[in-house]
Amino acid sequence: MALTREQIAMRVAQEFQDGSYVNLGIGIPTLAANYVPDGVDVMLQSENGLLGMGRYPTEAEVDADMINAGKETVTASVGASIFDSAESFGMIRGGHVDFTVLGAFEVDVNGNIASWMIPGKLVKGMGGAMDLVAGAKNIIVTMTHADKHGNSKLLQSCTLPLTGVNCITQIITDLAVLDVADGAYHLRERAPGVTVEEIQEKTAGTLIVDGDIPEMKIK
Amino acid sequence: MALTREQIAMRVAQEFQDGSYVNLGIGIPTLAANYVPDGVDVMLQSENGLLGMGRYPTEAEVDADMINAGKETVTASVGASIFDSAESFGMIRGGHVDFTVLGAFEVDVNGNIASWMIPGKLVKGMGGAMDLVAGAKNIIVTMTHADKHGNSKLLQSCTLPLTGVNCITQIITDLAVLDVADGAYHLRERAPGVTVEEIQEKTAGTLIVDGDIPEMKIK
């Protein structure tokens, strides 16, 4: 069965290692912070200039000067640092952030990603997404495998304007975990109860299925 | 009569305006800090990362972590700020320092300056001089008008490797104050008792003498 948003987030969180610096995009990626495994500590980077993003504030702690990149009120965790936007993106672009997790409209077998612009629709901007995909050591894309019309989002070649090229290395969808390498998707895990055939059918780009594909372990 | 080092420094200091940020090179330029006119306050920038360089410390105040660009122990003045070398040179290169005063081996009518390298002699490095001449709003060169053999240092074209091009706007020597513009030296002031003829004779590059040339006012 296809994973829920929460289950996708759980699977994403399994990728983090103890001591990882992680930037989480808006949506499913943000949920991943709730499912970091026991014994693993991550520090969240928020690109508006906060390393060590904490929980949301209590009513009494709310402070207009303390927000995250989604413009939500937040707190700083113990050991946090706060800095300006140039430093924040130096950190991102310079490859110091271990994991970036973000959503996408489309990806393709060359590791390209389209996530910010649909021609004909009003464009609101790319925010920090282009910097994040250009800079992070590991970029994980989270999204549903197909759109609501059933069209695959894992293409041979993106059709929408790109956010970045040759940058995506891993995709975690409601159906599967896949690596992107050598011009193909490599199926690594299936969602519980989802068959390789279904994944194959819903993947428009070249899919390599090598050996037995295990089911994801989701609590 | 030719000015002493102290008198050159006095004349340099007359250029500063109240509220000027000033970077002073080693030697005569450093002396200028002692002669800032009454009613004029300047803030000294030291390129190792100190804006608001103060006096030398007392014995009790000496602190190895508090030095200037000449590697001398110093203090910070009230209202000083301390920052890293990238910020310090951002400040310099970005044109935020009002005056840079430095010495030179040679200058020429195109505003070029040679101050760091004599071929055949061991080169110790340019330090921050190339950044300073590339960045400051006003660059004042202080030096003796001629070398010890009597050869002019104000040339038509520099012969030594350059520190910077088209950057010098004013020269204050033991004999004269000159502006550099439009491919010529423009004589502005004479040292007390020094004739235009003597200056003419000791200036190898094109010298324009326009009207009466007043004597410098040195206390």
Added chain:
Amino acid sequence: MSGFDKVVTRYEDAMAGLRDDMTVIAGGFGLCGIPEGLIAQIKTMGTKGLTVVSNNCGVDGFGLGILLEDKQIKKMMSSYVGENALFEKQLLAGELEVELTPQGTLAEKMRAGGAGIPAFFTATGYGTPVGDGKDVRYFDGRPYILEESVTGDFAIVKAWKADRYGNCVYRHTAQNFNPMAATAGKITVVEVEEIVEPGELEPSQIHTPGIYVDRVIKGTFEKRIERKVTSEEGQ
């Protein structure tokens, strides 16, 4: 040190010299750390044809959004311009131009502008519409695009505290784009919550050295919150 006293008390003086068709660089991220009073003064002055460089354009009725009401902005350079219906309307009507710029590139453009770096290479935006028409160069086998720096006739900045000499510190994430903006204005105006005497700020802890700052004014701030999200104690 009267020559270094940058404090002004009237907003007219703070923004004196702003003219039609100038470029204004503004600090702030969303509604966090924005120079509310300086923006209001620009609205009062009615200056038109402005190019505004800022990560966002406020919201309807607050922040830079109020400069849209009388169509004072000709062009925005921003990374994200959602949250603003009037912006959308003027954009669709062709009354407003927008140059979308990746957030990190925008921050770096401001820093470079202030630091005498006219252009730099970045991988950000290569192969995307942002890279269209820009010079491409390979370093270590990877393609980068050339981005030029930005400077403003004015920079408007929000700091927490400044001393009379213009040395500034920022509070929490209200820092964001403000320090870079401060370096990139021909005239840099800082609006602060508190003015202190020189010497009160620890020299090594100053975020923006006073050399970048031309005018300091004490403001009062509404500090509107865009997305208030709270949690229960201990969560």
Added chain:
Amino acid sequence: MSGFDKVVTRYEDAMAGLRDDMTVIAGGFGLCGIPEGLIAQIKTMGTKGLTVVSNNCGVDGFGLGILLEDKQIKKMMSSYVGENALFEKQLLAGELEVELTPQGTLAEKMRAGGAGIPAFFTATGYGTPVGDGKDVRYFDGRPYILEESVTGDFAIVKAWKADRYGNCVYRHTAQNFNPMAATAGKITVVEVEEIVEPGELEPSQIHTPGIYVDRVIKGTFEKRIERKVTSEEGQ
């Protein structure tokens, strides 16, 4: 948060992984703010063929100068290398290579290296031997040269205090090149006067966020003064 605890107690562990022919970026200006114990450890290890990127090369018998004694340095990238007779001797004998780099360009090269900027344009050095062979480009009618960034296999840094997560603050002008060096090492090692617990440093006042730092070690420092100059009280 054990995964973020970067404290090591032995210098062997602090510099573990340093091999012959690697590049080391070192903070410090003259003898101010130099990682004395890390330099001593490199001498102890006897690593050869090093390329060292640092504003200066210490003095005879102190600072980076001690790495010359056993000819461990193959090449220096510095802005000024006076004050060192052994350096001069090895340079003239062709045993040591030096790439003289303007001080501001050196600082910017380190910052760019850490910030994912592979190259930038600067006016510094145009028309001088520094500009020889480098790309020239005009912006607003003024010529600039293209300078490439620098990164190191290791960066060695001296901070005043660091917490266990590697967040650092620097003291006075001992800051200098250290923050940029910290960003530019594949492995960044920070030697400090004091290790504090996470939370003790004010987040907005941290100079180097811990994300750049791999190892932290507490050292003891001689802090030799190169030019002690004093004045009478009140002068």
